[in-house]
Amino acid sequence: MAAKASTAKRIKFPSVGWYEEVASITVADQQYQKYGRLNAIVAFKSEDSIIQVNFDVLNIHEIKEIEEDEMRDCDFIIELEADQWKDMLKDIKKNNGASLDWTLNTLDLKYDEPIHRNELEDGFKADLFFRYIPSLQVFFDNASQITTRF
Amino acid sequence: MVQKDSNTSSKADYEDNALPDLPDLSWMDKTFQWGTKALPEKNGGGLTLDALNIGIYGDIPEHYPYRNRLPRGAVPVPSAGSIGGYYVQDKYEQWADSAPHLYEEGISRRWSTATDIPWDTGRGLSEDVEIAIAQVATELSNWGSVESEVVSAWLQNLSPGYHEVKYFLSTAVYDSARVEEGYRKRALLNGAGMMLESPGRMNRACLETYSGWSQTVLTMWLLRGSLMTAIVRYLSVYGPTEADRELAFRILPDIMRKSAYACDHIRFAISKKSELTDVFQGTLQLAEFAQLSDFNDPVLWEALAIIFGGGVQNMELGMGRVLELQQHFLSVYLGRCKQANVDRTAQVANGPWGAILAGIPITGHTSADEMRAMIEEMRERARDESAR
Structure with a gap:
């Protein structure tokens, strides 16, 4: 895969702006479109920061910060410690996409606890993580195209 | 449906030329719900099956009595009969x-x-x-x-x-x-x-x-x-x-x-x-x-x-x-x-699968008796440790 030019602007992670920037790259990504439709409201949690993103068919929108008790309204949550997010995003930047050790799939299997869950233990919703995991990986791989500051 | 033979027409135009009867188009009103209009989804989803389930077409019956190919919502015709298939009808x-x-x-x-x-x-x-x-x-x-x-x-x-x-x-x-x-x-x-x-x-x-x-x-x-x-x-x-x-x-x-x-x-x-x-x-x-x-x-x-x-x-x-x-x-x-x-949590934990949960893989290399002995040994060890 040819390296894509990254934006010069440094965007703080985690923040609504960071997710909006990656979303705008991803909706135009042909690989993302090829992977097909998805329907999931996902919360990304890094310690106190919880950002909700609506993956709505082929659009990605309604990105906003939410409170802990609003996670129950999300289909699933992906939670990593701040250092783990940082290491994952550094790996993505370095390799122009996650290397094997840092894909969402690997992290979910290798850690003692899965990185994804549904807050109300709804297995049907939690399993959306696996139904859409190729698309979610494209989303995070596109973080290689921006300059992230932590 | 049999249509009338146009040669037997008794209708004529103003110059007395024979006119054919119009074909019998009575089938054109054979619908249970006229005017149902399905809308495509937003955000590139297109026209989906979910979007079609509106009006009577969204009524999904508890039992479907037709044992032929009658599509749900279509008007049945007696001549289609039953082909005796599709027995899973509920x-x-x-x-x-x-x-x-x-x-x-x-x-x-x-x-x-x-x-x-x-x-x-x-x-x-x-x-x-x-x-x-x-x-x-x-x-x-x-x-x-x-x-x-x-x-x-x-x-x-x-x-x-x-x-x-x-x-x-x-x-x-x-x-x-x-x-x-x-x-x-x-x-x-x-x-x-x-x-x-x-x-x-x-x-x-x-x-x-x-x-x-x-x-x-x-x-x-x-x-x-x-x-x-x-x-x-x-x-x-x-x-x-x-x-x-x-x-x-x-x-x-x-x-x-x-x-x-x-x-x-x-x-x-x-x-x-x-x-x-x-x-x-x-x-x-x-x-x-x-x-x-x-x-x-x-x-x-x-x-x-x-x-x-x-x-x-x-x-x-x-x-x-x-x-x-x-x-x-x-x-x-x-x-x-x-x-x-x-x-099935209790049944799995207390049956033969319990070996896997106890840390012994089931791979065909160990007989059931050997496996039971291994589990018993592990339990005994755990009991000893908790007694200490």
């Missing part, structure tokens, strides 16, 4: 609310093993690992073949009144065929070729569950599907080449759609007929025996241990990962059972 026997969405998702997320897998990265393995992955590929291909045949066979029995389910199952046939052909390609990639077929007890359980479609779903997608999920997940992370990991990674979402339908359908069936809980528990118990029997065939586990260990010389190491995989399988299976409202 909603609780097949329905899942998620079926229309899963169909659209399956179609939208379609892919090809021919062009979406980087096959050229699947080379350069040592001979033992290549043979091992070919063995695993042969068994997975075999399972995919069984699945596609089982679903195909049931499709002709399911009533067309629940077309959303039939559409989704058509994608499931395709998805299962993709498992079959994808892993066949993998086996034949580097010369190892097709190896030993599966022991076959679980295949037969899937093929020969004649008691109902729901029971087939339990056997094939709750139980065997959980094992396939676990193997595919482990291959997607610990597969020996990028091609192996990508093939497994792309198959995973396809398996999860079938699991979603299965859990949703079983839950729905129980919500309609609570007495089915006992029936389904019995079905799963029988299926678990068949699955356990296959577990005692060492071939698959040895092949996986060689893959995970990186060769025959590291099989012991690989067996550790096989145990993890088996524990993951039980975790996925029990999760799905809970999701489907047929909890």
Whole structure:
């Protein structure tokens, strides 16, 4: 895969702006479109920061910060410690996409606890993580195209 | 419908020229609801099945009495008769609310093993690992073949009144065929070729569950599907080449759609007929025996241990990962059972599967008596430790 030019602007992670920037790259990504439709409201949690993103068919929108008790309204949550997010995003930047050790799939299997869950233990919703995991990986791989500051 | 012969017309124009009778177009008002207009989804979703379920077309009956091809919402004609098929006529026997969405998702997320897998990265393995992955590929291909045949066979029995389910199952046939052909390609990639077929007890359980479609779903997608999920997940992370990991990674979402339908359908069936809980528990118990029997065939586990260990010389190491995989399988299976409202936690923990939970893999290398002795020894050790 040819390296894509990254934006010069440094965007703080985690923040609504960071997710909006990656979303705008991803909706135009042909690989993302090829992977097909998805329907999931996902919360990304890094310690106190919880950002909700609506993956709505082929659009990605309604990105906003939410409170802990609003996670129950999300289909699933992906939670990593701040250092783990940082290491994952550094790996993505370095390799122009996650290397094997840092894909969402690997992290979910290798850690003692899965990185994804549904807050109300709804297995049907939690399993959306696996139904859409190729698309979610494209989303995070596109973080290689921006300059992230932590 | 017989139309009148235009030669017998008695109508004429103003110059007295004979005019033909207009054809009988009375069929044109034969609709139960005129003016139903389905709207496409926003955000690129297009016109979906869910969007069609409006007005009378969204009324999904509990029972569909027609034993012919009458599409739901169409006007029946007596001459169509009954072809005597489609005997699964009740909603609780097949329905899942998620079926229309899963169909659209399956179609939208379609892919090809021919062009979406980087096959050229699947080379350069040592001979033992290549043979091992070919063995695993042969068994997975075999399972995919069984699945596609089982679903195909049931499709002709399911009533067309629940077309959303039939559409989704058509994608499931395709998805299962993709498992079959994808892993066949993998086996034949580097010369190892097709190896030993599966022991076959679980295949037969899937093929020969004649008691109902729901029971087939339990056997094939709750139980065997959980094992396939676990193997595919482990291959997607610990597969020996990028091609192996990508093939497994792309198959995973396809398996999860079938699991979603299965859990949703079983839950729905129980919500309609609570007495089915006992029936389904019995079905799963029988299926678990068949699955356990296959577990005692060492071939698959040895092949996986060689893959995970990186060769025959590291099989012991690989067996550790096989145990993890088996524990993951039980975790996925029990999760799905809970999701489907047929909890099996106690039965699994207290039956033969308990060995895996206690840390002893079931691989056919240890007899049942030896395994019991090992578990007893472990329990004794735990008791001693807690007494100290």
